[in-house]
Amino acid sequence: MRNVDEFTITHQPIASIDLMEKAARAFVKCFLKTEFNAHKRVAIFCGKGNNGGDGLAIAHLLLHNGYEHVKVYIVNFSARQSDDFAINLQRIDESRCKKVIINHPSELKNVKADLIIDAILGSGLNKPLAGDYAELVKIINKLQKRVYAVDVPTGFFSEGELSADYNGIKAYKTICFQRPKINFFFPESAVATEHHEVVDIQLEEAFIESLSTDFYLTERTDMVRLIKNRKPFSHKGTYGHALLIAGNIDTMGAALLSAKACLYAGAGLTTACIPATGLTALNTLLPEVMALPRDEYTRIENPAKYKAIAIGPGLGINSDNEKLLESLILAARPLVIDADALNILGERPDLLDILPAGSILTPHVKEFDRIFGAHESWWARVQTAIIWARKKQVVIILKNQFSFVCVPNGKVLINPTGNPAMAQGGMGDVLTGILSALLAQGYSATDSAKIGCYIHGLAGDYLASERHVVTASEVAERIPFEMHLLSATN
Numbered sequence: 001m002r003n004v005d006e007f008t009i010t011h012q013p014i015a016s017i018d019l020m021e022k023a024a025r026a027f028v029k030c031f032l033k034t035e036f037n038a039h040k041r042v043a044i045f046c047g048k049g050n051n052g053g054d055g056l057a058i059a060h061l062l063l064h065n066g067y068e069h070v071k072v073y074i075v076n077f078s079a080r081q082s083d084d085f086a087i088n089l090q091r092i093d094e095s096r097c098k099k100v101i102i103n104h105p106s107e108l109k110n111v112k113a114d115l116i117i118d119a120i121l122g123s124g125l126n127k128p129l130a131g132d133y134a135e136l137v138k139i140i141n142k143l144q145k146r147v148y149a150v151d152v153p154t155g156f157f158s159e160g161e162l163s164a165d166y167n168g169i170k171a172y173k174t175i176c177f178q179r180p181k182i183n184f185f186f187p188e189s190a191v192a193t194e195h196h197e198v199v200d201i202q203l204e205e206a207f208i209e210s211l212s213t214d215f216y217l218t219e220r221t222d223m224v225r226l227i228k229n230r231k232p233f234s235h236k237g238t239y240g241h242a243l244l245i246a247g248n249i250d251t252m253g254a255a256l257l258s259a260k261a262c263l264y265a266g267a268g269l270t271t272a273c274i275p276a277t278g279l280t281a282l283n284t285l286l287p288e289v290m291a292l293p294r295d296e297y298t299r300i301e302n303p304a305k306y307k308a309i310a311i312g313p314g315l316g317i318n319s320d321n322e323k324l325l326e327s328l329i330l331a332a333r334p335l336v337i338d339a340d341a342l343n344i345l346g347e348r349p350d351l352l353d354i355l356p357a358g359s360i361l362t363p364h365v366k367e368f369d370r371i372f373g374a375h376e377s378w379w380a381r382v383q384t385a386i387i388w389a390r391k392k393q394v395v396i397i398l399k400n401q402f403s404f405v406c407v408p409n410g411k412v413l414i415n416p417t418g419n420p421a422m423a424q425g426g427m428g429d430v431l432t433g434i435l436s437a438l439l440a441q442g443y444s445a446t447d448s449a450k451i452g453c454y455i456h457g458l459a460g461d462y463l464a465s466e467r468h469v470v471t472a473s474e475v476a477e478r479i480p481f482e483m484h485l486l487s488a489t490n
């Protein structure tokens, strides 16, 4: 981002101090959407770099917007200060804003504030917090006030491995500039910020896009570009035949959910390979789906007749299922591998080694660690997934609130849709069904994963806008509506 700042300042007719002002305006606009009670007392902690400079500009703007009690605390732990911080400090000195200088954490007493704005250190953080900074942050956290962080919570690294013992600011919300920080998408960030919102400060977009990165945020515009309309004169054969090998006596629901999602996401034909005990349920609930009773099979006859094959949801782990998975892998057919099929892979590294290229693996964190070994952090997991996706030319979807889609060319596509109302059993089975339907319709493994994760989360977001929890069945049923809305615009 610093390079982008410099580029913007050099190539746009804008001085760095004006860019800071823009950032402060964008912050305040976002802040005022939820904090509109101007009687609240606001304490703004400012370091002496540009993050602190933003804090000072924000103080100015809040006073201008009618906030009556704004006090800035200048964190004076370093002799160095940025030029723009100095300019904004002078403006504060010439204004009616109250100012306190803190030379040592022990000087911070009697903070009377309803809200805190953290502008101590931002993206310039270059080492973990220690000494006076760590002490001050501890005191601020103990105040237990609602904290809004400017760009990044003080002490939080925007990129790279996050330490398990975070000692930075614990923010309620971070309002960050132009792009989210990659680490906001990892569960470990929850301790640093409950929410984050990105505000546009009109940095050079073309330049940002030209910077090389391995991380890409999937966007709605990608969906509009990728999702194809149903063609005139098309028929069930046009949209492919998907086979789902799933379900067991006690987990037949997983097979039904996958099959339902496959149907609703548009496969031309769907066959569920399930134990015979599930046939009545399947025929009753999903009469459109064909059945292949699994009891007598340890291999699939003619796998080439299916355009997509998924294996795993509610499958159960036994030697027959292991043989079935092995035979499909040996047949070198790209597969969607989920749940118990992933657990079998965890026991059979020899099969992992010969995974068919073009397959999609959909592990949640525990399945991932069973296959690839225990990891200390999500950052480390993503690094492992990048290596394996490239090595085996497969797609690995590391599932979570923000799923990381690691694709064969080494890139990581971060999925922004989805929400905690979706945290309920069966949700992954639905994703597997969607992925199978997309592969059956001819989308590549990468596009299927990208589209599948996005519409799965989008359906969940639509449903969660009016309720506390959403069920996997409802997500499946919502999929065709989301696909219609996205494809109608292309």
Ligand SMILES: NC(=O)C1=CN([C@@H]2O[C@H](COP(=O)(O)OP(=O)(O)OC[C@H]3O[C@@H](n4cnc5c(N)ncnc54)[C@H](O)[C@@H]3O)[C@@H](O)[C@H]2O)[C@@H](O)CC1
Binding pocket: 001, 002, 004, 005, 019, 020, 023, 047, 048, 049, 050, 051, 052, 053, 054, 080, 082, 120, 121, 122, 123, 124, 125, 126, 127, 128, 129, 130, 133, 150, 151, 152, 177, 178, 201, 203
């Ligand atoms: N495009 C952008 O991202 C923009 C960024 N701006 C602001 O500029 C900030 C970055 O400013 P700076 O680069 O001045 O950096 P910071 O203000 O984050 O940090 C300044 C100083 O802190 C020191 N420091 C780093 N880690 C430390 C530690 N653990 N203990 C003690 N000192 C430490 C650094 O050596 C540096 O001198 C952003 O976070 C944002 O708030 C905005 O003003 C304008 C646009």
Ligand SMILES: Nc1ncnc2c1ncn2[C@@H]1O[C@H](COP(=O)(O)OP(=O)(O)O)[C@@H](O)[C@H]1O
Binding pocket: 339, 364, 399, 400, 401, 402, 403, 417, 418, 419, 420, 421, 422, 423, 424, 425, 426, 427, 428, 429, 430, 431, 456, 457
């Ligand atoms: N908090 C959340 N926010 C967004 N998506 C979620 C959340 N919790 C779960 N999901 C999604 O639900 C799915 C859960 O998958 P998984 O754990 O395999 O479920 P199951 O095995 O019960 O079917 C994943 O796609 C995941 O991204």
